[in-house]
Amino acid sequence: MNSWERPFTAIARMRAGRPIIVPGDGTALWTMTHNTDFAVGFVGLLGRRAAIGHAFNITSDEVLTWDEIYRQTAAAAGAEARIVHIASDFIAACLPEWSGTLLGDKSGSAVFDTTKIKRFVPDFRAVTPYAEGIRRTVAWFDADPARQLIDAEMDARWDRLIAAYEQGLANAVAGFA
Numbered sequence: 001m002n003s004w005e006r007p008f009t010a011i012a013r014m015r016a017g018r019p020i021i022v023p024g025d026g027t028a029l030w031t032m033t034h035n036t037d038f039a040v041g042f043v044g045l046l047g048r049r050a051a052i053g054h055a056f057n058i059t060s061d062e063v064l065t066w067d068e069i070y071r072q073t074a075a076a077a078g079a080e081a082r083i084v085h086i087a088s089d090f091i092a093a094c095l096p097e098w099s100g101t102l103l104g105d106k107s108g109s110a111v112f113d114t115t116k117i118k119r120f121v122p123d124f125r126a127v128t129p130y131a132e133g134i135r136r137t138v139a140w141f142d143a144d145p146a147r148q149l150i151d152a153e154m155d156a157r158w159d160r161l162i163a164a165y166e167q168g169l170a171n172a173v174a175g176f177a
Helices: 008-015 035-045 066-076 088-094 096-105 115-120 130-142 152-176
Strands: 020-023 083-086
Touching: 008 020, 008 066, 008 130, 008 152, 020 066, 020 088, 020 152, 035 115, 066 083, 066 130, 083 088, 083 152, 088 096, 088 152
Parallel strands: 020 083
Antiparallel strands: none
């Protein structure tokens, strides 16, 4: 979970030692692809008549859990990831605008077969591991304070969501005690 408009928000939270939300239990598998690696596959398809009408997965073969993605992001920022796992259904009930991505796109693992792109573009290999790519991204943000914009509204909503979750958890525990 991050702010699309101001993606430095999650980095700032990590650096401040504040918790970050990982939907579900953090074990869903995901692939992250660095833009330079994606570019090799995409540009390699341009002008290839044989590629017309085909769909391609231009992704990395590196598969990470969401917890690991957040841990590597925090490490790149020189911080520790204080992860709070919150069920996607709970998040969507509190923040309905997130329903589509949480209950659709990111509700399960996303691991892709890259055999086809490698057959059409033999030079395609995703060689930038996530840890390196996110280090470059954090360095890019750090190089210019004007890029380090915080989405104060989203940041506050995450705090409210975490508080609601923790209160609900405490109430549930008390109810079963």
